[in-house]
Amino acid sequence: MTGSPTGPRSVRGSSGTPWLYLAPALVVLGGLLVYPVYQLGLISFLEYTQAQVSGGEPTSFKGFGNYAELFGDGEFWRVLLATVVFAAACVVSTLAVGCALAVLLTRVRALPRLALMLAGLGAWATPAVTGSTVWLLLFDPDFGPVNRMLGLGDHSWTYGRYSAFLLVLLEVVWCSFPFVMVTVYAGIRAVPAEVVEAAALDGASQWRIWRSVLAPMLRPILVVVTIQSVIWDFKVFTQIYVMTNGGGIAGQNLVLNVYAYQKAFASSQYSLGSAIGVVMLLILLAVTLVYLRLLRRQGEEL
DSSP states (O other): OOOOTHHHHHHHHGGGHHHHHHHHHHHHHIIIIIHHHHHHHHHTTEEOBHHHHTTSSOOEEOTTHHHHHHHTOHHHHHHHHHHHHHHHHHHHHHHHHHHHHHHHHTTSOHHHHHHHHHHHHHHHHSOHHHHHHHHHHHTOTTTOHHHHHHTOTTOOTTTSHHHHHHHHHHHHHHHHHHHHHHHHHHHHHHSOHHHHHHHHHTTOOHHHHIIIIIHHHTHHHHHHHHHHHHHHHHTOOHHHHHHTTTTSGGGTTOOHHHHHHIIIIISOBHHHHHHHHHHHHHHHHHHHHHHHHHHHHTTOOO
């Protein structure tokens, strides 16, 4: 009796099948992600200004000259520091508001929960340009209702550096917290009710239940929303550009994305703008990899 090796052979032969299913998506990602990143990196090593774009001068290889010029510019470091601090404040605020409202959703009845979910999803679905314009109208020094309610008269929120950053932060949190809220709420609903009830019977407060019971069980979800928030908030462009009119008075509210836009399109220094884009990409990759590595060291399953 001859044994048939079709079983093991079929298992070995099917090892490439998942890649066949993934191939169309990989081709699309290659065209939409890999090629633009390659072009971004290539231009950052060239002398590429309006003269080269128009064909008046030949394109020349500059090597790391663009990066040396960028790192030697004090304004770049000032903008980088402002971007890091602003993005960190946005991430912490978004996570705090989103997680607090996710817990609140588990405590209210169906109708208030539905209203809060619809309001949050409405904010999430609002285009960034529209949301930024609405917030500018709300805080307008002449006609905005916020100044009247607070008794601030004709105070201009976009005139001062910190008040302008605060205004943009509020808008960013407003349009970002629904993602955190919905994701964390779904994770909380998946936690066995008996675990939360046992902690409550032991006399744990709501904060203690969140810190000692829910947060550790939701760590993989919190990792996802944190990394997503870091990426979104570090590369904020629309809100800053619209609400501070391109970066504020004398560039006091510039962040890296707006700074790159000004270098590339306002000054026609496309190679410097590309170099800033590469630096942003490397920073985001480094932050994500370090964060994931720290979690792996703690034995977390992602």
